[in-house]
Amino acid sequence: xxxxxxxxxxxxxxxxxxxxxxxxxxxxxxxxxxxxxxxxxxxxxxxxxxxxxxxxxxxxxxxxxxxxxxxxxxxxxxxxxxxxxxxxxxxxxxxxxxxxxxxxxxxxx
Numbered sequence: 001x002x003x004x005x006x007x008x009x010x011x012x013x014x015x016x017x018x019x020x021x022x023x024x025x026x027x028x029x030x031x032x033x034x035x036x037x038x039x040x041x042x043x044x045x046x047x048x049x050x051x052x053x054x055x056x057x058x059x060x061x062x063x064x065x066x067x068x069x070x071x072x073x074x075x076x077x078x079x080x081x082x083x084x085x086x087x088x089x090x091x092x093x094x095x096x097x098x099x100x101x102x103x104x105x106x107x108x109x
Contacts, residue, residue: 019072020070020072021072023072023076024072024075027072027075027076027079028072028075030079031045031075031079034079034082034083039086039088040082040086044082045078045079045082048078048079048081048082048085049074049075049078051078052074052075052077052078052081053071053074056069056074080094
């Protein structure tokens with residue numbers, strides 16, 4: 001599915017560039033799919049996202065986190081925690097998959 005299709009019916013539908021990278025569009029698509037499937041609501045996801053952004057802000061203020069995390073990094077963290085909370089995927093499976101992805105990028109150099 002193309003990013004512009006994912007945005008149909010949202011306030012971003014006619015924006016030229018909403019996502020900075022393909023993975024951001026995929027993260028958005030996953031969140032939208034969870035909502036459309038009735039697994040969670042946008043309010044539920046938004047609350048998790050607000051928690052993630054707040055946690056990162058507090059860590060940055062305490063000097064214990066890098067300032068380079070963008071919005072969609074927090075979006076993805078919120079999504080990962082939500083699917084773990086809902087029992088869709090457990091945290092260990094997410095971590096294992098992330099290690100596989102990182103290894104793939106390392107191999108590509």
